[in-house]
Amino acid sequence: MINRLEATRYVVAQVTDEPIVASLGNAKFDLFLAQDRPQNFYMWNSMGMASSMGLGLAMARPQQKVIILDGDGALLMNLNSLTTAAYRAPENLIHVVWDNRQFELTGGQPTHTAYRADLALIARGSGFTQVTSVETQEAFEEAFSHALHTPGPWFLVAHIDAQRSPGRPPKSATYIKHRFMQSLGIEPV
Numbered sequence: 237m238i239n240r241l242e243a244t245r246y247v248v249a250q251v252t253d254e255p256i257v258a259s260l261g262n263a264k265f266d267l268f269l270a271q272d273r274p275q276n277f278y279m280w281n282s283m284g285m286a287s288s289m290g291l292g293l294a295m296a297r298p299q300q301k302v303i304i305l306d307g308d309g310a311l312l313m314n315l316n317s318l319t320t321a322a323y324r325a326p327e328n329l330i331h332v333v334w335d336n337r338q339f340e341l342t343g344g345q346p347t348h349t350a351y352r353a354d355l356a357l358i359a360r361g362s363g364f365t366q367v368t369s370v371e372t373q374e375a376f377e378e379a380f381s382h383a384l385h386t387p388g389p390w391f392l393v394a395h396i397d398a399q400r401s402p403g404r405p406p407k408s409a410t411y412i413k414h415r416f417m418q419s420l421g422i423e424p425v
Contacts, residue, residue: 258277
């Protein structure tokens with residue numbers, strides 16, 4: 237199994253100014269712990285929407301890679317975003333899904349991936365051609381590095397352990413938005 241925080245630290249170490257959109261919960265908590273940076277967008281109270289926001293950002297900024305760090309439970313709330321992303325097919329998109337097979341923050345209730353749902357197969361069925369599923373840190377690092385340097389869109393499922401993150405990024409949506417926009421060279425409104 238992959239440790240989500242360790243894998244997130246690897247992601248952050250590989251990027252320079254690439255924006256990273258982190259889903260609510262542990263994905264954003266670990267991103268904050270790995271390295272708080274203006275190019276990180278931390279989602280609050282919007283379960284399932286990191287995939288849509290990351291897709292829109294990738295379409296608006298085709299000159300740079302856009303990375304989504306998502307959770308299995310969150311993505312299952314918005315599976316339609318996969319069909320839209322596959323249809324739009326932005327070559328600069330990397331969608332990483334941390335799959336621990338549970339809604340960890342609400343009590344560890346199992347998600348459908350604990351049973352028969354396979355997010356990699358769902359992504360392929362949605363039209364993604366660059367799909368991989370990994371279970372070790374080494375395999376994750378290899379897959380992510382390849383995705384970072386190869387046109388996509390990419391969909392990476394990382395099977396992770398179920399450790400809860402102690403990190404907590406800023407909670408002010410206005411602060412997060414303004415800092416993120418400035419990192420993209422856009423004046424906040």
